[in-house]
Amino acid sequence: MVSKNQIKLITSLQQKKYRIANKLFFAEGVKGIQELLESNFELEHLYSTAYDFEEISADRKSIVTENDLKKISALATPNSCVAVFKIPTEKPILETDLIVALDSIRDPGNLGTILRLCDWFGITQVLCSKETVDVYNPKVVQATMGSIARVNVNYVDLKEFLLKTKLPIFGTFMDGDNIYKSALPQHGLIVMGNEANGISAELENLVKNRLTIPRYGNLQKTESLNVATATAIVLSEFRRG
Amino acid sequence: MVSKNQIKLITSLQQKKYRIANKLFFAEGVKGIQELLESNFELEHLYSTAYDFEEISADRKSIVTENDLKKISALATPNSCVAVFKIPTEKPILETDLIVALDSIRDPGNLGTILRLCDWFGITQVLCSKETVDVYNPKVVQATMGSIARVNVNYVDLKEFLLKTKLPIFGTFMDGDNIYKSALPQHGLIVMGNEANGISAELENLVKNRLTIPRYGNLQKTESLNVATATAIVLSEFRRG
Numbered sequence: 001m002v003s004k005n006q007i008k009l010i011t012s013l014q015q016k017k018y019r020i021a022n023k024l025f026f027a028e029g030v031k032g033i034q035e036l037l038e039s040n041f042e043l044e045h046l047y048s049t050a051y052d053f054e055e056i057s058a059d060r061k062s063i064v065t066e067n068d069l070k071k072i073s074a075l076a077t078p079n080s081c082v083a084v085f086k087i088p089t090e091k092p093i094l095e096t097d098l099i100v101a102l103d104s105i106r107d108p109g110n111l112g113t114i115l116r117l118c119d120w121f122g123i124t125q126v127l128c129s130k131e132t133v134d135v136y137n138p139k140v141v142q143a144t145m146g147s148i149a150r151v152n153v154n155y156v157d158l159k160e161f162l163l164k165t166k167l168p169i170f171g172t173f174m175d176g177d178n179i180y181k182s183a184l185p186q187h188g189l190i191v192m193g194n195e196a197n198g199i200s201a202e203l204e205n206l207v208k209n210r211l212t213i214p215r216y217g218n219l220q221k222t223e224s225l226n227v228a229t230a231t232a233i234v235l236s237e238f239r240r241g
Numbered sequence: 242m243v244s245k246n247q248i249k250l251i252t253s254l255q256q257k258k259y260r261i262a263n264k265l266f267f268a269e270g271v272k273g274i275q276e277l278l279e280s281n282f283e284l285e286h287l288y289s290t291a292y293d294f295e296e297i298s299a300d301r302k303s304i305v306t307e308n309d310l311k312k313i314s315a316l317a318t319p320n321s322c323v324a325v326f327k328i329p330t331e332k333p334i335l336e337t338d339l340i341v342a343l344d345s346i347r348d349p350g351n352l353g354t355i356l357r358l359c360d361w362f363g364i365t366q367v368l369c370s371k372e373t374v375d376v377y378n379p380k381v382v383q384a385t386m387g388s389i390a391r392v393n394v395n396y397v398d399l400k401e402f403l404l405k406t407k408l409p410i411f412g413t414f415m416d417g418d419n420i421y422k423s424a425l426p427q428h429g430l431i432v433m434g435n436e437a438n439g440i441s442a443e444l445e446n447l448v449k450n451r452l453t454i455p456r457y458g459n460l461q462k463t464e465s466l467n468v469a470t471a472t473a474i475v476l477s478e479f480r481r482g
Contacts, residue, residue, distance in 0.1 A: 109350065116466070116467060116470075117466065117467075120456055120457065121456075121457045122456075122457035143467075145465075180482070213477070215361055215362075216363035216480045224386075225358065225473070226354050226357060226358075226384075226469075228470055229354060229472075229473035230473075231470075232466070232471075232474050233474060236454070236477060236478075237477075239457045240421040241421070
């Protein structure tokens with residue numbers, strides 16, 4: 001059973017202002033929820049149609065009908081469970097060897113996919129410009145497939161950070177060096193730009209290492225790659241050795 | 242001005258059965274529409290709020306209000322134009338050197354992104370299993386960003402095709418050979434599997450060249466990559482030389 005107030009609260013968490021006001025976000029699906037539980041995310045409450053999370057005490061979980069689940073889910077086809085978690089306080093930035101910095105990524109699916117990629121390639125620190133979509137947006141949480149629990153995300157003034165970092169700074173441009181022929185170090189900061197405009201003019205001068213993913217052949221008119229697929233290729237190149 | 246019947250027709254084209262019945266699909270946005278126009282797609286009618294396609298004769302275009310555009314668009318934030326095109330008859334399969342075969346890709350965004358990637362990497366032939374999402378789904382058309390005009394897509398019985406092709410067949414699995422250390426030819430057929438289940442049991446035996454994209458480090462628990470990002474890495478590896 002889900003009360004009207006609970007439905008109102010959970011659906012409100014689809015909007016950033018209510019996530020901030022309540023310091024809560026929600027995740028859907030057994031796997032993603034389990035990974036958050038295992039990673040010190042503090043559960044507020046779990047709503048499940050069937051799956052019994054034995055590790056959760058009875059006062060923190062409710063069995064609900066599929067109809068109730070539909071009312072609180074953000075998905076067209078809801079999973080079997082929705083869990084509300086507390087938004088943790090931002091952890092300090094990890095001084096890792098390889099950092100991904102996102103310059104105004106707007107699409108939640110792209111951000112989620114990039115976090116999943118970072119997790120795959122062992123990158124534990126992602127920096128987002130303040131204009132980047134909120135990591136606790138339910139579509140981001142969904143697209144990370146649990147990786148949100150393992151990648152540290154901080155929202156920062158990217159220009160300020162790039163000005164002070166000692167890491168070499170990389171980014172992709174149409175006129176950069178062929179990434180396949182560039183020596184790529186195992187430490188560095190990789191800037192990925194906005195879906196429509198790429199890396200912003202404000203940051204471009206700070207990106208000293210300009211890379212390009214070569215387009216194959218000359219006949220194609222494709223002007224760009226999706227930012228998540230471009231990130232996949234760049235991270236693969238940095239890690240392939 | 243858009244008539245009620247036109248609104249009814251165009252919105253019906255969001256569903257496959259009405260696309261088939263009417264042999265029509267629609268695209269949104271100036272750039273994507275222009276690329277379809279330049280690529281022999283036959284325009285039925287264009288609805289635009291502002292942008293004047295000079296190359297289109299007056300009887301094939303209408304200036305509409307933003308409110309009208311909202312009624313026919315499939316997007317939450319409509320572009321400035323919607324164009325209805327005839328679905329062309331399927332062209333014969335191109336006997337190219339490198340073919341991508343999709344085994345039950347269900348998500349329209351993934352199919353669109355993969356076609357955009359194929360276009361970037363100069364792959365002009367994509368084969369889809371009959372279970373793969375329809376290429377004329379508006380979300381697919383949107384995600385291709387115009388690449389749908391340059392990549393030949395055929396829906397086939399994939400098993401039958403794999404049984405008769407002379408191309409070496411590649412696919413990614415959790416237990417395959419490290420793709421970074423494999424010699425990859427410039428001809429071959431690359432099978433990419435379903436979002437949840439990977440390559441189907443029915444096809445697996447036919448994929449003689451089993452590849453893996455290595456996960457970096459051992460601590461990560463990420464179980465998989467999104468199929469579009471995996472395709473990005475695989476195509477990059479085949480083309481990087």
